[in-house]
Amino acid sequence: RLLIDPNRGEDDPTLIMKISDGAVISGNHPITPQEWDYRIETFHRPYHHAVATTIDSVANATGRAPLVLSLHSFTPAWKGIPRPWHAAVLWDSDHRAVGPLLDMLRADPDLAVGDNEPYDGALKGDT
Numbered sequence: 001r002l003l004i005d006p007n008r009g010e011d012d013p014t015l016i017m018k019i020s021d022g023a024v025i026s027g028n029h030p031i032t033p034q035e036w037d038y039r040i041e042t043f044h045r046p047y048h049h050a051v052a053t054t055i056d057s058v059a060n061a062t063g064r065a066p067l068v069l070s071l072h073s074f075t076p077a078w079k080g081i082p083r084p085w086h087a088a089v090l091w092d093s094d095h096r097a098v099g100p101l102l103d104m105l106r107a108d109p110d111l112a113v114g115d116n117e118p119y120d121g122a123l124k125g126d127t
Contacts, residue, residue, distance in 0.1 A: 002028070004039040006047045007072070009124075015044070021079060067097055074118055088114030090121030 001007070001017075002025055008015045016036060018029040058066040072090070076083055087105050091098040105113045116122070 004043050006044060010040055010044065015040075021075070078118070083118050084112045085114035085117055086111045088117050090116055090119055092122045 002020065004016050005012075005014065016028050016031060016039060017025055018031070019025065055066055055068060074083065074088070089098055089102055089105070102113060102115055105111055
């Protein structure tokens, strides 16, 4: 994600971060418009094409929309602010799988579980 963030839209200014949690990312600052475009063409678009192709392939083979799970780690603190969650479920609009998953995770009293925390899964352009 320091090279290019596949979870951001191409027009998102945070697609290629210059600073992360207060540290300058030397390979990203400064960055030329040509390098920006190269990373989109070489990494971002092929990633999204592969994901879309796989989803379409499964849907066509089974006649059903697949359940897509994307695993993502996050730091225990961001900009000096602790994040209390041990696990979090980010989701958009279909609660069929999310509800049972959240229930299962919350059944463990030792887990702090986030529901669309620390990020909102419904953010436009973010995946």
